[in-house]
Amino acid sequence: xxxxxxxxxxxxxxxxxxxxxxxxxxxxxxxVSERDIxxxxxxxxxxxxxxxxxxxxxxxxxxxxxxxxxxxxxLNFTLSHxxxxxxxxxxxxxxxxxxxxxxxxxxxxxxxxxPWLLAKELNSSIINAGDGSHEHPSQALLDLFTIRKIKGKxxxxxxxxxxxxxxxxxxxxxxxxxxxxxxxxxxxxxxxLIPRYIKKAKAKTFYNLEExxxxxxxxxxxxxxxxxxxxxxxxxxxxxxxFYGLTREKLKGADRDVTVMHPGPIxxxxxLSSDIADDASSVILDQVSNGIAVRMAMFYLAASAxxxx
Amino acid sequence: xxxxxLMDSETIDRTIVRITSEILEKNKGxxxxxxxxxxxxxVHIAERIVKRINxxxxxxxxxxxxxxxxxxxxLRRKTEWPKVERTExxxxxxxxxxxxxxxxxxxxxxxxxxxxxxxxxxxPSSIQLVTMVDxxxxxxxxxxxxxxxxxxxxSSEKVRVHLKETDGKDEVIVKKG
Amino acid sequence: MSILIKGxxxxxPSQGIDGKGNVLIENGKIKSYPKTTKKYEGDLDVKVxxxxxxxxxxxxxxxxxxxxxxGFEHKETIRTGCESAAAGGxxxxxxxxxxxxxxxxxxxxxxxxxKARTEGIVNVFPIGAITKGELGETLAQIGEMYEAGCxxxxxxxxxxxxxxxxxxxxEYVQAFDIPVLSHAEDKDLSGSGVMNEGEVSTQxxxxxxxxxxxxxxxxxxxxVAELTGSRLHICHVSTAGSVRLxxxxxxxxxxxxxxxxPHHFILTDEAVGRYDTNAKMNPPLRGKKDREAxxxxxxxxxxxxxxxxxxxxxxxxxxxxFDLAPFGIVGLETALPLSLKLVEDGALTINQMISKxxxxxxxxxxxxxxxxxxxxxxxVVIFDPEQEITIDRESFHSKSKNSPFDGWKLKGKVNYxxxxxxxVYSG
Numbered sequence: 001x002x003x004x005x006x007x008x009x010x011x012x013x014x015x016x017x018x019x020x021x022x023x024x025x026x027x028x029x030x031x032v033s034e035r036d037i038x039x040x041x042x043x044x045x046x047x048x049x050x051x052x053x054x055x056x057x058x059x060x061x062x063x064x065x066x067x068x069x070x071x072x073x074x075l076n077f078t079l080s081h082x083x084x085x086x087x088x089x090x091x092x093x094x095x096x097x098x099x100x101x102x103x104x105x106x107x108x109x110x111x112x113x114x115p116w117l118l119a120k121e122l123n124s125s126i127i128n129a130g131d132g133s134h135e136h137p138s139q140a141l142l143d144l145f146t147i148r149k150i151k152g153k154x155x156x157x158x159x160x161x162x163x164x165x166x167x168x169x170x171x172x173x174x175x176x177x178x179x180x181x182x183x184x185x186x187x188x189x190x191x192x193l194i195p196r197y198i199k200k201a202k203a204k205t206f207y208n209l210e211e212x213x214x215x216x217x218x219x220x221x222x223x224x225x226x227x228x229x230x231x232x233x234x235x236x237x238x239x240x241x242x243f244y245g246l247t248r249e250k251l252k253g254a255d256r257d258v259t260v261m262h263p264g265p266i267x268x269x270x271x272l273s274s275d276i277a278d279d280a281s282s283v284i285l286d287q288v289s290n291g292i293a294v295r296m297a298m299f300y301l302a303a304s305a306x307x308x309x
Numbered sequence: 310x311x312x313x314x315l316m317d318s319e320t321i322d323r324t325i326v327r328i329t330s331e332i333l334e335k336n337k338g339x340x341x342x343x344x345x346x347x348x349x350x351x352v353h354i355a356e357r358i359v360k361r362i363n364x365x366x367x368x369x370x371x372x373x374x375x376x377x378x379x380x381x382x383x384l385r386r387k388t389e390w391p392k393v394e395r396t397e398x399x400x401x402x403x404x405x406x407x408x409x410x411x412x413x414x415x416x417x418x419x420x421x422x423x424x425x426x427x428x429x430x431x432x433p434s435s436i437q438l439v440t441m442v443d444x445x446x447x448x449x450x451x452x453x454x455x456x457x458x459x460x461x462x463x464s465s466e467k468v469r470v471h472l473k474e475t476d477g478k479d480e481v482i483v484k485k486g
Numbered sequence: 487m488s489i490l491i492k493g494x495x496x497x498x499p500s501q502g503i504d505g506k507g508n509v510l511i512e513n514g515k516i517k518s519y520p521k522t523t524k525k526y527e528g529d530l531d532v533k534v535x536x537x538x539x540x541x542x543x544x545x546x547x548x549x550x551x552x553x554x555x556x557g558f559e560h561k562e563t564i565r566t567g568c569e570s571a572a573a574g575g576x577x578x579x580x581x582x583x584x585x586x587x588x589x590x591x592x593x594x595x596x597x598x599x600x601k602a603r604t605e606g607i608v609n610v611f612p613i614g615a616i617t618k619g620e621l622g623e624t625l626a627q628i629g630e631m632y633e634a635g636c637x638x639x640x641x642x643x644x645x646x647x648x649x650x651x652x653x654x655x656x657e658y659v660q661a662f663d664i665p666v667l668s669h670a671e672d673k674d675l676s677g678s679g680v681m682n683e684g685e686v687s688t689q690x691x692x693x694x695x696x697x698x699x700x701x702x703x704x705x706x707x708x709x710v711a712e713l714t715g716s717r718l719h720i721c722h723v724s725t726a727g728s729v730r731l732x733x734x735x736x737x738x739x740x741x742x743x744x745x746x747x748p749h750h751f752i753l754t755d756e757a758v759g760r761y762d763t764n765a766k767m768n769p770p771l772r773g774k775k776d777r778e779a780x781x782x783x784x785x786x787x788x789x790x791x792x793x794x795x796x797x798x799x800x801x802x803x804x805x806x807x808f809d810l811a812p813f814g815i816v817g818l819e820t821a822l823p824l825s826l827k828l829v830e831d832g833a834l835t836i837n838q839m840i841s842k843x844x845x846x847x848x849x850x851x852x853x854x855x856x857x858x859x860x861x862x863x864x865x866v867v868i869f870d871p872e873q874e875i876t877i878d879r880e881s882f883h884s885k886s887k888n889s890p891f892d893g894w895k896l897k898g899k900v901n902y903x904x905x906x907x908x909x910v911y912s913g
């Protein structure tokens with residue numbers, strides 16, 4: 001087994017083989033979560049710090065459970081958004097955590113590239129829990145894991161990502177992962193929210209939802225940030241929802257067994273009509289438990305690579 | 310590299326027959342038995358034992374597989390970490406006689422990990438250990454209950470159990486290191 | 487003390503000189519080009535510099551430098567900035583007004599010039615602000631600053647967004663015959679951008695600054711210059727669009743000049759790599775086509791000068807998240823070897839390149855520098871264009887080390903920098 005990444009910063013830097021190894025390892029980790037005693041001693045004595053500059057209870061809890069199931073000691077450090085620009089610098093804060101004995105730092109940060117700064121300057125293993133508009137590898141890996149579980153494969157699937165692609169780290173990580181594993185990726189949203197230079201990642205661009213959805217096996221709906229309508233990206237949520245909200249009607253052109261996914265929490269009636277939201281909810285719950293397994297796999301593999309170096 | 314065959318295919322068959330009989334004798338039948346094989350080769354030996362029990366007792370005891378990777382005590386030292394495979398114990402071990410099967414016992418550390426993992430699934434009434442080979446050099450106070458063959462080895466030597474399922478043929482060999 | 491520079495290749499584009507010869511410096515002035523040197527060689531009052539195999543040219547002129555003093559002395563001071571300039575072969579530098587306080591009145595200008603006289607080792611020419619506090623609202627004390635010694639006005643780093651303010655600034659400077667230097671950027675289009683908008687920014691999830699944000703402003707400034715008939719200088723041109731606009735404007739007879747930085751003709755936005763804050767500057771590093779266009783602009787004369795936009799920042803300020811890092815890199819000590827790369831690549835002749843770093847920038851601001859004419863102040867650089875060097879940030883004379891070129895192997899070593907007949911640097 002060879003996994004060379006002491007830090008897991010993004011799917012862009014992982015090969016298809018490495019991504020598959022994470023997903024396979026997650027399969028084994030999922031079994032641990034099904035036991036009565038959901039705990040194995042693999043990371044006993046390792047201190048993991050969850051350094052969160054954005055309030056994301058879901059992601060942080062998922063990481064925390066994954067850490068605890070591997071018997072790591074967990075240190076939670078949640079800072080307000082405003083502390084990014086005020087007070088102590090990111091590096092000083094992280095160095096402090098290292099001095100407290102953390103050898104793995106999970107970081108969620110509103111600015112793209114923050115985990116790279118830590119990886120460059122610290123000795124700890126850095127796990128990216130979402131940086132700015134850049135990458136959210138654990139979310140994409142659990143999406144891939146869930147798709148593979150439902151569809152039995154990734155290669156050849158038509159996957160549509162809908163919404164604010166421009167600002168979405170989930171979209172970026174998913175595009176990398178899906179393309180590397182051989183899926184056909186389409187992105188769709190209002191032209192203001194689709195980056196003009198997306199070619200490199202090999203995703204096809206659409207501005208019309210029905211067109212994009214034709215024959216789709218999987219539709220990933222992104223959460224729309226309410227504040228975007230105030231910054232001239234689109235006129236109103238109502239109009240956004242009319243053109244890019246998913247309804248039963250618009251879904252007709254998709255594959256009969258189409259799976260609708262959403263990273264949650266859903267804005268019902270805006271991104272998804274209520275009936276589709278109900279369908280998607282069951283997948284969302286699967287994703288929650290898959291998320292723990294995937295994160296356990298990330299820790300195990302990153303720790304193993306850390307040993308190697 | 311010098312290689313010596315310790316057991317051939319027929320000897321292995323006979324040993325399984327013997328060990329199974331010993332298990333049944335000691336536990337007075339197979340009613341409370343569950344069999345758990347340690348990945349990878351312990352699983353195939355366990356399957357053979359289950360088959361033999363089934364033939365003799367007309368009972369098929371539940372069988373599970375154990376991947377002890379996440380329980381190893383050497384993860385913090387090992388440079389190359391093994392791939393994690395699935396552990397599958399789809400039954401309760403509560404108050405059962407667990408027959409734990411591995412191919413070779415050496416330092417005893419794998420068995421320690423396996424014992425800890427089984428305990429995480431419940432409280433069996435006993436755990437009994439089967440190994441095809443006991444090559445000595447124990448580092449922990451752990452002894453097998455049923456042994457195929459005891460051999461004196463040097464630490465530098467390698468003992469390998471080859472099975473049809475994984476290696477194409479049945480044999481136990483010792484190689485000079 | 488006199489200095490005799492012996493046997494070098496003298497290149498002075500201001501006089502069209504390119505040939506082997508000797509230069510005699512006496513009393514701080516260029517005295518003569520003696521045919522023979524024998525009579526000076528035993529003279530204890532004459533320091534003889536053997537320049538065999540080296541180029542002797544007018545000291546380099548950088549019309550875009552941030553000296554940071556007053557206000558940001560932890561980044562650079564007038565003293566260290568001048569030392570950095572001398573080490574890079576520059577004998578005259580022009581400093582931008584975005585200090586604290588802003589150089590928007592004569593007292594700040596006088597402070598800078600006083601400091602430069604007492605602590606500086608190269609010629610320092612200040613630029614005054616266009617508007618008070620560089621806020622883009624009301625005109626700064628342009629006339630008084632001119633009298634105190636400012637050679638032009640600019641709100642560098644803070645573009646004048648209000649076109650009416652820009653129009654009046656351009657009209658007003660005509661009374662003193664100084665140009666308006668424009669940091670051409672539409673702040674609204676740039677938004678919260680931190681690097682070039684393109685494939686790299688998309689991949690890194692960083693907010694992009696589109697080329698259009700420069701092009702729109704260059705276009706406006708040229709239009710206003712045309713309206714007012716005043717002299718306009720476009721700073722740090724980075725886009726193919728700007729080059730095209732300036733080329734067309736020059737053709738029409740608009741009094742526009744322009745400069746480009748070494749980093750914009752050497753690097754592209756790929757240099758940002760994994761969030762390297764030493765590749766963060768404004769305007770940002772652009773794409774391949776833009777880089778080619780600015781080189782073409784230098785070649786055909788659309789771009790008059792090479793200027794460094796030397797922008798020192800401390801280590802701590804740059805070791806942060808990419809979005810939070812300040813824009814800018816140091817450039818004085820890397821400009822010459824990077825410019826020589828253009829010669830090596832065949833984009834410019836050595837004469838053209840030296841011109842872009844001497845007489846041509848001097849002409850933009852009427853500095854009267856960048857020449858070896860007999861009788862002029864002796865500002866000279868002697869350098870070996872072939873000697874290989876490795877850029878080492880630790881050896882910079884600048885207080886700051888923020889350079890993306892650290893570790894680069896280049897050709898071109900500065901041997902002597904002479905200002906007003908004094909050797910201020912030798913290496």
